[in-house]
Amino acid sequence: MxxxxxxxxxxxxxxxxxxxxxxxxxxxxxxxxxxxxxxxxxxxxxxxxxxxxxxxxxxxxxxxxxxxxxxxxxxxxxxxxxxxxxxxxxxxxxxxxxxxxxxxxxxxxxxxxxxxxxxxxRQFSTTTKLEGNVIFAAIGASGNNVDQQVTFGHRTRLNFDASFTGEDNLRVRLQADGLNAPDIGTPQGALAYADTATNNFAVDALVYAFPLGDKTEVAIAANAGASDDFASTINALDGDGNEGALTAFGTRHPIYYQIEDKGIGINHKFSDRVALGLGYMAAEANNPESGNGLFNGSFGSMAQLTLTPTDNLELGFTYLRSYRQSDTGTGSNLSNFGAFTADPNNFVSTTGSVPISSDSYGIQASWQLHDNFILGGWGA
Structure with a gap:
């Protein structure tokens, strides 16, 4: 950054x-x-x-x-x-x-x-860069027991990027959601940019990143932090809804959704070919009630070794320890254990809220075979 x-x-x-x-x-x-x-x-x-x-x-x-x-x-x-x-x-x-x-x-x-x-x-500021994007989308679904009405809405973002030293970056993102995600009975088709249509601007992301020496970068997230703040997600289609994959599942390996929101991440480059990312985040870090907070509620801790053997090949080896009180909201119903354990007989339409503790291992790869062709995939 x-x-x-x-x-x-x-x-x-x-x-x-x-x-x-x-x-x-x-x-x-x-x-x-x-x-x-x-x-x-x-x-x-x-x-x-x-x-x-x-x-x-x-x-x-x-x-x-x-x-x-x-x-x-x-x-x-x-x-x-x-x-x-x-x-x-x-x-x-x-x-x-x-x-x-x-x-x-x-x-x-x-x-x-x-x-x-x-x-x-004419510039907005001498120390802050303003950038915005708007997604307009018409959404429709068909099938049994799904929301079939065609809807139209938007997601609007304003990013403020400020620097105090020329090498650091403070990202403040304001976001207004105007898209209701249709209920299609499975999170596999959940859109990467659709949430709840409140149409109210709010602080969506607040992340400060700064270098620590020549090879290490630290990211501190006060809101909407994610794994890509300190590690590569090894996917050329990861555009966070702005570009690339349309669905959350296609955006990145579901393992990355187990760490998010508030916390800290560190990325250290041993060389141009080898990097190590370490991070810890807790969704309810600002909640002092019992069963919440920085260490007592939902959390995710992650370590990832990223290898770039050649300029067109990238590999990621990820370990993630997490405790969650809700599902990741992506992938198949069977992979969202909260919904399955809450009601095994009707897990298709059940929203999972059963706490799940997990140790996850992931392997990701991205191989650019041609300027316009990339082969990628992941497994866990």
Whole structure:
């Protein structure tokens, strides 16, 4: 949830800029200026980046940087501020040769500064990013003993992402639900984005994530935390209802629904290929009544080892210990033990509320065979 800026390396010699021919007179002239005034910033791979058609503009940008450095030295009267006649003639020739590019560069910079000023004047906040999405859906079902009326509604979200250090992230999400999920007798077809149609905005997610060193990230959830705050769910179709799978079952392995709401998660990357996620969450952590709280009510504790052997293959090995007073609301009726134990003779239409303590083991895999084809699955 945080980002690390890539440092731009300083180029000490123009001979390292492979896109400019060393035999060109302009190359030699600029090289002399760079090595004397140390004025040209390049790129870590030691080459100008961009299309070949932009090479002259990139060269002009380097020349402009040297001119600015020389102006600063002349203004301050530094030891390198004196120009010999040959050097002055070379500079004048460079300015004439690249006059058009320098003028264009100045115009582009001015336009960029104007556009930046407009963006800064119109932006929501200098430290907070506002992003929203709305799902409109028409829902209908058919069959015996199911809700068959066609309905239309929405789910609206406003995400506020704020950063205090540039590497951390505070996510506050407001959500309004305007979709009633139809009763179809099984949670297998439960939609990922349908809940109860209250149409009232409320704080749905409140999660703060921050780095702990270079390889560890911590996520603290005060509301609507989930396993994907500290571990990968190994599913390209996991879009949380915004994209990907339409159903909760297709969104992610049902094992992940046993840990949610309030708690803490830690993700540690041993390398780019190996990561360990650890988390503990309790749905009623803010409830002081007996049988609730952070440790006395429903909870889920999870550990997951995530392996990425290749760029297109991801594997997850998950262990989850949980105690729940309600079912996960996804998968088949048989997999929702609360409903089955509450009324074995009529568990299809029974809402489970029998406490269940479980130890769950899961294996997930995602293999990208082609840019547009991914093979994935899970087991428990």
């Amino acid at each position: 945080g980002g690390n800026a890539t440092a731009i390396a300083q180029v000490n010699s123009v001979s390292q800029l492979r896109d400019i021919a060393p035999g060109d007179w302009a190359f030699s002239a600029l090289r002399n200026l760079v090595e004397r005034y140390d004025c040209l910033d390049g790129y870590p791979n030691r080459t100008y980046q961009g299309n070949r058609a932009l090479t002259r503009y990139e060269f002009a940008a380097g020349l402009n940087a040297c001119m600015e450095q020389m102006e600063r030295l002349i203004t301050t009267g530094g030891s390198d501020s004196n120009l010999d006649p040959n050097e002055l003639a070379s500079i004048q020739k460079l300015l004439q040769e690249f006059e058009k590019e320098l003028v264009t560069l100045g115009t582009r910079v001015n336009n960029l500064e104007d556009n930046l000023s407009q963006v800064e004047a």
